[in-house]
Every structure is written in structure tokens, then in C-alpha cells.
Amino acid sequence: xxxxxxxxxxxxxxxxxxxxxxxxxxxxxxxxxxxxxxxxxxxxxxxxxxxxxxxxxxxxxxxxxxxxxxxxxxxxxxxxxxxxxxxxxxxxxxxxxxxxxxxxxxxxxxxxxxxxxxxxxxxxxxxxxxxxxxxxxxxxxxxxxxxxxxxxxxxxxxxxxxxxxxxxxxxxxxxxxxxxxxxxxxxxxxxxxxxxxxxxxxxxxxxxxxxxxxxxxxxxxxxxxxxxxxxxxxxxxxxxxxxxxxxxxxxxxxxxxxxxxxxxxxxxxxxxxxxxxxxxxxxxxxxxxxxxxxxxxxxxxxxxxxxxxxxxxxxxxxxxxxxxxxxxxxxxxxxxxxxxxxxxxxxxxxxxxxxxxxxxxxxxxxxxxxxxxxxxxxxxxxxx
Numbered sequence: 083x084x085x086x087x088x089x090x091x092x093x094x095x096x097x098x099x100x101x102x103x104x105x106x107x108x109x110x111x112x113x114x115x116x117x118x119x120x121x122x123x124x125x126x127x128x129x130x131x132x133x134x135x136x137x138x139x140x141x142x143x144x145x146x147x148x149x150x151x152x153x154x155x156x157x158x159x160x161x162x163x164x165x166x167x168x169x170x171x172x173x174x175x176x177x178x179x180x181x182x183x184x185x186x187x188x189x190x191x192x193x194x195x196x197x198x199x200x201x202x203x204x205x206x207x208x209x210x211x212x213x214x215x216x217x218x219x220x221x222x223x224x225x226x227x228x229x230x231x232x233x234x235x236x237x238x239x240x241x242x243x244x245x246x247x248x249x250x251x252x253x254x255x256x257x258x259x260x261x262x263x264x265x266x267x268x269x270x271x272x273x274x275x276x277x278x279x280x281x282x283x284x285x286x287x288x289x290x291x292x293x294x295x296x297x298x299x300x301x302x303x304x305x306x307x308x309x310x311x312x313x314x315x316x317x318x319x320x321x322x323x324x325x326x327x328x329x330x331x332x333x334x335x336x337x338x339x340x341x342x343x344x345x346x347x348x349x350x351x352x353x354x355x356x357x358x359x360x361x362x363x364x365x366x367x368x369x370x371x372x373x374x375x376x377x378x379x380x381x382x383x384x385x386x387x388x389x390x391x392x393x394x395x396x397x398x399x400x401x402x403x404x405x406x407x408x409x410x411x412x413x414x415x416x417x418x419x420x421x422x423x424x425x426x427x428x429x430x431x432x433x434x435x436x437x438x439x440x441x442x443x444x445x446x447x448x449x450x451x452x453x454x455x456x457x458x459x460x461x462x463x464x465x466x
Contacts (some may be wrong), residue, residue: 100413147255150193151279154212192275192322193407200243218279231361237336260330262350265292270327274318287313293350308347315346324348369436371464373404376428388452394418395428409459419447
């Protein structure tokens with residue numbers, strides 16, 4: 083045995099080696115500062131708005147000569163002034179010293195120059211009931227203003243700057259108009275105004291809804307016809323332009339409702355192009371109507387009516403004495419065609435009627451009792 087193992091010395095060496103190995107097995111693992119690989123590595127940060135401009139300084143500089151500051155003056159009637167005795171003359175001490183004497187309301191707003199002849203666009207809310215309107219150009223000169231036309235449905239007005247016949251000629255800079263049909267949700271837009279006649283007031287935001295792609299707007303509250311944006315549109319830029327990142331005018335800022343503070347609205351410039359010739363010629367826009375309240379046709383309703391796929395405009399209510407009532411339309415009818423043109427959406431019906439002159443008789447194809455019928459409908463002027 084001793085010869086085989088090599089003697090007691092070899093046995094001692096083997097025992098020592100086994101002891102060292104056992105100690106190494108019980109030794110705790112070496113501490114490291116490496117993070118555990120339980121969570122995946124974060125993805126590289128992506129730029130949310132890769133096409134966002136870094137500044138709108140160039141947009142502001144380009145639009146500055148095309149902006150007009152408006153001063154609208156109107157005498158306030160009623161209120162405490164009605165309790166005063168009749169005025170006896172310009173030197174009446176009681177009238178002159180009274181804090182309740184006749185007041186003049188002054189509104190500040192913006193207009194946009196359209197051409198070198200002096201035509202300009204603004205919002206009706208800027209003018210109000212003003213008896214006198216003056217325009218201050220970017221160089222400080224003040225001009226008189228003449229109202230050319232107004233459209234209640236869109237909320238815009240066309241003005242004419244009265245250029246002086248003598249003295250230094252006034253050179254006007256028209257704004258560059260864009261194409262509002264090219265707007266998409268998420269595009270950058272800037273609401274621009276000149277409330278004090280000193281410098282442009284800018285508010286940038288994104289397009290929430292591009293508005294109607296074509297046609298004339300309805301009377302309010304047809305908000306779907308307007309461009310909606312989170313850019314702040316208020317008294318500082320109402321009447322001014324809404325421009326895209328290239329500095330092209332895509333709308334005119336309007337205030338449809340003072341309570342709408344988180345969302346601003348602008349009339350699409352393409353919509354203004356539709357009504358501008360009529361405003362310049364007649365001073366107003368007359369629109370025809372069918373005399374009904376139309377609703378969309380849902381898929382479930384189309385199946386229940388036996389129409390197959392959803393299409394047309396559902397007659398929800400017929401206005402007594404209106405064109406629809408005289409033509410024999412009933413609630414529950416679905417208008418499929420108007421004057422030979424298909425009605426795809428319920429909004430198409432109002433747009434199609436607004437383009438036609440009052441007094442015109444059109445053929446209307448409807449769906450009633452699972453069959454198609456033809457009715458003759460004489461259009462009437464839409465009440466304001």
C-alpha cells in the first residue's frame with residue numbers, strides 16, 4: 083500500500099489539495115458593478131417632429147408688410163348713459179365732467195392684404211357694429227377703410243383700403259396664398275396678427291382637422307368646415323392669417339365661440355376663394371338650402387333599410403314650409419342623388435344645395451320603403 087501511494091508524504095499532499103479545493107468551492111463569488119441583464123436596452127431616441135422648423139422668424143418677416151392693423155370705432159348706446167339728462171351743447175359742464183358720458187368702443191384686429199389695389203380680408207368679429215374703421219400699415223401710415231362685402235356663414239369680410247389720390251404713393255404687398263386642401267392633421271401652422279400696429283403677434287401649433295376640402299361652409303355650428311388647431315387664436319390675431327411652415331396663407335383666423343379656448347378655428351383659404359368673387363360683385367353671399375336636417379347613414383341603418391352599403395343623407399327633420407317639405411320629403415327618407423350627383427356623405431347635400439341659385443328646380447332621388455323614388459324640389463334662399 084505504501085508503495086502504491088508513494089508513502090505518507092504523498093497522502094499528506096493529496097489531503098492538503100482536497101482541503102484547498104473545498105475552501106475555494108465555499109468562497110463567495112466576486113462582486114461586480116455590472117447591471118443585471120433583466121431589462122432590454124432602451125431604443126435610440128427618435129425625433130418626434132423631424133420636419134418642425136426651428137424658428138418662424140422668416141415667416142414673420144415675410145408677412146409683416148401684408149398685415150394691416152384695424153381700429154374700429156363705434157359709439158356705445160344704452161347703459162348708464164341713458165340716465166343722463168339731454169345734452170344742451172358742446173360746452174355742457176355736467177355732460178363733459180360726467181364719467182357716464184357717451185363712450186366709444188374701440189376694437190383692435192388684423193386684416194390681410196390681398197392685392198395691390200387695396201382689397202383685404204378680415205374677420206367680421208373685428209368690425210362688429212363699428213361706424214368708422216381705420217387701417218394702419220406696417221410703415222405707420224393710416225388709411226380709411228371701406229366695407230366691400232361680408233359673409234355671415236364664414237365669418238369673413240372683404241375691405242378696400244382707400245389709397246390717397248395725392249402725396250406719396252402707397253405700395254401694398256399682397257400676401258402669398260397657399261392651398262388649404264393640402265393640410266393634414268399634424269402639420270405646423272402659425273396664427274399671425276398685428277393687434278397694435280407695431281409688430282406681428284405669432285402663435286404656433288398643429289393642425290387638428292384640416293376642415294372641408296371643398297365647397298361652402300354651413301352656418302354655425304358647422305365647425306367641421308373650418309381648420310381647427312391648437313395654436314391660440316384670440317383677439318390678438320383674429321382676422322389675421324393662418325399660415326403654414328412655408329409662410330403661405332391657408333386660412334383666416336376667426337373666433338366662432340369665445341368659450342373655445344383650447345381650440346382655434348380658421349376659415350380655409352380655398353373656401354374664401356369660392357365666395358370671394360360673389361363678395362366683390364354683390365357684397366354678400368346668398369345660399370340655397372333643402373330645408374332639412376341631414377344625418378349620416380350608418381351601416382346598421384343601411385342594413386335595416388335594405389340599402390346594402392351606407393350612402394346618402396338621412397332626413398332627420400323636415401323644416402315646415404321649407405323646400406323639402408314642399409317637395410314631399412319625410413323623416414326617414416335617404417337622399418341618394420341631388421341634381422344628378424351622388425350624395426356620398428350627408429355633408430355633401432348642404433354643399434351641393436349652397437352652390438345652386440335660389441328658385442332652381444332640381445331632381446332628388448330618395449330611398450323610401452326599400453325602393454328608389456324621384457322628387458322635384460325647388461330651392462329657396464337659405465335664411466340667415
